[in-house]
Amino acid sequence: MSMAGSQKKDGTMRFLIRSFIGLFLFSIVVFGTLGIYMSRKSEKAVYKIGEIYMSGMNEQMSRHFENVIKLRFNQVSGIVSVVSAEHNGKEELYEELVYRAERLTIWRCAPPREILKRSADS
Secondary structure, rough: OOHHHHHHHHHHHHHHHHHHHHHHHHHHHHHHHHHHHHHHHHHHHHHHHHHHHHHHHHHHHHHHHHHHHHHHHHHOOOOOOOOOOOOOOOOHHHHHHHHHHHHHOOOOOOOOHHHHHHHHOO
């Protein structure tokens, strides 16, 4: 009976070891597949979030640029409307425009005299 009991224990032990190995391999496959799936989903989500963010930034930058341009045109329009066309000479009109532009400080990239001189030369 001891041999039969010993064989029964060995059979049960082999079954448990094989079951454990099978369960372990099954877990590796399931978690590996789950990891790949979640990685792909995560990548798509990050791409979508980046796309939404960049779209919003593009829209915001466009509106900002548009508002700055409108502001500058309004300032230039204000200068032109204040300067009378009654000035006799081109030089006198030029000096008046430069003076008004300097007073508004709208020219940040170069002094108004340089900008107006370049446009008068061309």
